[in-house]
Amino acid sequence: MIETQRLTLRPPILSDDESVLEYGSQGETVKYLQWKPLQSLQEAQDFVNRAMREWQNLDRTRSWVLELKNPVVTIGALRATASQEGLEIGFVVNAKYHRQGYASEAIRAVVSRARLDGLSRISAICDAQNYASQRFLERNCFKAVRRLRRRLVHPALGAKPRDCILYQYMGS
16 A cells, blocks of 8 residues: 555555446546546446456566545546566546546555666656646656657557557656
8 A cells, every 4th residue: 555645545445346337437537548537336346356456466567556544535546567677657547536636646656666666767658649647747747759650559549559658767
């Protein structure tokens, strides 16, 4: 678990399913992710179960739930994948909580934890046309370092792999 001033980043639990459905069904919120908008509570439960298994199996990928402290409510998730090269992060936040600094707060906390754990290279991959996330990453000390041709499929946008931008964390 990671604590910030306004957030708790924690492993997922079964009761997160309704919150996951709420943000996971928002077409604009998830269109640049690697899954289609969720259509049912069962899909949200399956999503939460997969995320819980990542923690139970000690996988190199972990999904952290972003939970507000006051009021206590789940507002999104941050996914971190560790490798020999470092840590790759991605995130999703319920549209109701956009532009309030929660994603920045969560990323700062995960970057800080990664540095304490000895991971010095932190990256994020963003769709080449996801300009809002590109601006967000740049405001949070990430720098675009390379275009990745036909890197990821975003099912909400079609079945063809799309170009992405690799960002590296450049903060201290």
